[in-house]
Amino acid sequence: MKRLLVSCSLLLVAKLPTLFGQAWEANPAVVERLSKSRSEINYYEDKVPKYILPDILANSDGVEITKPKEWTKVRRNEVLELQLEHKDEI
Numbered sequence: 001m002k003r004l005l006v007s008c009s010l011l012l013v014a015k016l017p018t019l020f021g022q023a024w025e026a027n028p029a030v031v032e033r034l035s036k037s038r039s040e041i042n043y044y045e046d047k048v049p050k051y052i053l054p055d056i057l058a059n060s061d062g063v064e065i066t067k068p069k070e071w072t073k074v075r076r077n078e079v080l081e082l083q084l085e086h087k088d089e090i
Helices: 002-019 028-037 068-089
Strands: none
Touching: none
16 A cells, blocks of 8 residues: 555656646756766757656556555556566666
């Protein structure tokens, strides 16, 4: 249950700025300076490819996770597998 609450809390915190219309933006001068000094790293949000994060509270078949045991037995392993599968893309 605790992990499920932590996951939900993290999702909520990630969405808070957009819920209140105050999206965070990096200082353009800092972005420019860093992109010149570390050209192998992308500092520009508009260069990030489009992606959709999987629903953390639905299993790979789309069935909603409603109980902590379902998360522990099923979804947690799926999420860990997704992380391993896509680790080189990060």
